[in-house]
Amino acid sequence: MPELRRVLSDRLRAAFDTLEPGADPVLRGSDRADFQANGALALAKRLGRRPGDVAEQVVATARLGDICSAVWVSGPGFVNLTLADRFVAEQVRAMAADERLGVALAVEPLTVVVDYSAPNVAKEMHVGHLRSTVIGDALVRMLEAVGHRVVRENHVGDWGTPFGMLIEHLVDLDSTGAGPQASIGDLDVFYRQARVSFEADQGFRERSRRRVVLLQSGDPATLALWRSLVDQSMAHFDEVYAKLGVLLDDGDVVGESFYDPMLDQVVADLQALGLLRDSDGARCVFPPGFTNRDGAPLPLIVQKSDGGYGYAATDLAAIRDRVDRLGAQRILYVVGAPQAQHLQMCFAVAQMAGWLPSSVKVEHVAFGSVLGPDRKMFRSRSGDSVKLVDLLDDAVRRAAAAMAQRDGDLDDAERASVATALGVGAIKYADLSTERTRDYVFDWDRMLAFEGDTGPYLQYAHARIRSIFRRGELAPPAPGTVPHLDHPAERALAMALLGFAGAVDDAVDGAAPHRLCGYLYDLAATFTTFYETCPVLRADDGVREGRLVLCDLTARVLAHGLALLGIQAPDRM
RNA sequence: GCCCCCGUAGCUCAGCGGAUAGAGCACCGGCCUCCGGAGCCGGGUGCGCUGGUUCGAGUCCAGCCGGGGGCGCCA
Structure with missing residues (x-):
């Protein structure tokens, strides 16, 4: 299923080609139509013609009858395009029947x-x-x-010179009888102690230098100690990655x-x-x-x-x-x-x-810093950098506390799993939803809020839709069911849904997850407007099925979109 | 001193050369016979400054102002 903007753009391109081969239609969204094509203005300049005339000629030439209900020129030469409801319905139907939700595979996989x-x-x-x-x-x-x-x-x-120091410190700990496995309880404490010895003890410093040489030359005993350090650290990384719910594992490590x-x-x-x-x-x-x-x-x-x-x-x-x-x-x-x-x-x-x-x-793919409330680099009260495990545990605890404010019918296991999804999702969404080159201020209250542009809001929107099917004891509509598009809110939702593939493309092209975040938030907001104005379960049979298509597809897009961001979407919360 | 990033509404942020610059939060007013009110609807004299390029600039270019970061043996 080709992406919506692509279909439209290709049709317009054919018309532009008759005026100047290769001319860009410059297709954009519009607040006075579904789309607008701005290419006529630049083209008119190059051709030395009046923009309005060029736009009119594009409108006359373009074959759009089967997909647009209205095409007109306004302003200096904007071509406005309103899609035919029948075409929109067909596109939504096709999208709903598509496992990939319309997201196209790259023409040239890299x-x-x-x-x-x-x-x-x-x-x-x-x-x-x-x-x-x-x-x-x-x-x-x-x-x-x-x-x-x-x-x-x-x-x-x-790898590198610090490992002389770290290995010698490990040796010192071992000599006290703890054994290498148990030797590192807290990595930061271990590192700090090693530094202290290095700075205070001339002999330790000398041993560290010799140890670096041994490490570089492949001394087996030294390598074993090094391996022990690496293994214990990897266990820690794995723990953090598991809490974060990211794809990284040991097989992805290609260290220095x-x-x-x-x-x-x-x-x-x-x-x-x-x-x-x-x-x-x-x-x-x-x-x-x-x-x-x-x-x-x-x-x-x-x-x-x-x-x-x-x-x-x-x-x-x-x-x-x-x-x-x-x-x-x-x-x-x-x-x-x-x-x-x-x-x-x-x-x-x-x-x-x-x-x-x-x-x-x-x-x-550069990104800015995480700032504290004082707008300086985010640090703990003691001035140390904040440990990721503590941050994540804190997030889950706060999410659980927020959930406790409401009465839910979740059992303890599901409650815990939802709290994790909410807390971790909140942190991730806050991080991903701003343009990545900017610094951002880490703010628990804002990121964990259930209202506004937050992870929890999107998760809530998703769970709310799932509950429609649960309460109605309904299965998702059969593939091929046509969406109901008579009401403006229905149509607006349909248009929002059809934007998913484009949003994914935009996010990939710019290595810009925040574009996908923005899309998902808009979709959720558009859905709630629809949901307020268009009863689903109470609607007549024919209308209900057509609305359930929109509901189900919205939930799938939200879940899939969040999954692309590495964020879970629980069915209940 | 040079280089890079950032400067948009009271606050936090979108805005990928196009029409009247948008959201959220906060604040004020509606909607409680409502399928999850963790919601919806309505309310806005804001693009740091000055030039330039362009039919058209928040967006591109130059200079300035303000904030952050980098600038030879740490990674």
Whole structure:
């Protein structure tokens, strides 16, 4: 089933082609018709004709009789289009019969690598990881939904000089008899203690340095200790991912250690290409167009003066690996906005080295910070970053408290599961529903409210529709049932439903989940208006079936749309 | 100092070069014989400033003002 805007656009394009081949109809939504085509104005300018005449000619030429009930020109040359009710009804009927709800598969399926989440071993996940994980998860789900082959990559920080310190601290704990499994209770405490020893104890510092060398050289005993740290951290990550309800698992982890064996080659190849320059003992590439505070060329430091590799080397190795081994055709970096320059430099160097062909699109899917009520970086009262487990537990607790305000007939198990869906959904929706490059203020009351543009409101709208079928003891209408579209509210709902595929496309194209959020909110609002004015269960038999089609399809779109965002839609709440 | 992001209603935010810039929250007024009132309907002299490009600018460009971030061996 082709997307609605596409059908219309193709028909108009044919008409525009007769005036100028390839001219864009510029189809947009309209507040005075179902759609409007604005292409006549730009075209008139190019042709040196009057816009109104061009628009009239498009109207006269376009074959729209079977899908539009009215086509007219207004203003300087806007072509207004009102769809025929019969066509709308047919489109809704087809959409309802479609498992995919009208969402088309990509014409050209791509292998898309999505780099997201990226927590650090031996550190607790905190709010700083929330956005990357949640946005990345939504993008993965949306990309898969339109038929792309998605490779999830969790670029975990599991390598580098800090591990000398961390391993030595583990050794110290082990020597007290605790044993490696039980040694790390709280990751943050563990990390802090290691730091304290490192800063206070000269001997510890020396041992840490030697330990880094052992780790780098593959000493089996050291690797075993390192593995223990990684495994315990992974268990923690898995716990957070499970609470969050994201797709990531152990199989998606491609940590920095994975690229370590490739770094020599990265440097050697850059050297051979003549791109490396020595600067204060460090080996750097100076991509054109980047300058430092003195206006001098800005280096991407690939190898530090002490011989160690910087993260730039790892990032470059990752790009090569993704292009060569994974066959990436598009790479998305779901990474905070502050790293924009670093990533741009890495991309530039990879291109200079020929590792990133122009056929591969790399994109920094940047996002802003989560702010506290004071509009500064969101932190706990004590000034520490907020642990993700605590945040999620808190959300579920608050959702459960809100549910307790009302009397429900849910049993304890379902009540708990709904509270989880509501709490986690609230956090995710709040994160996904604003334009991602902006910072946003974390506000419990706003995100957990059942009114307004929130996750719980959408979940409520969905559950409310499901309850219609429950109360009426009705099965969903048979496929092929024609929707009832006589009332303006019915028609408005039908039009909103038909916008789903376009909303998904828009969200995918712009790596912009908030567009899907906005669509779903509009749909829910349009539904409630319909529901207020159009009785369903009390309607006559023929009308009731036609309205149930709209109800059922709305519920399915809400549930599916929320699923694409990684948010659950319980049937009851 | 240079670079990047942001600046839209009292508050939180949409607005992907098109007509009269929209939502939510808050506030005020309706709708309680209502299929879930966690709802619906109505109420609005706001695009930081100044230029420019364009038939048309909240949107693109330049400069300024304000906020945040980045700017060589941490990742």
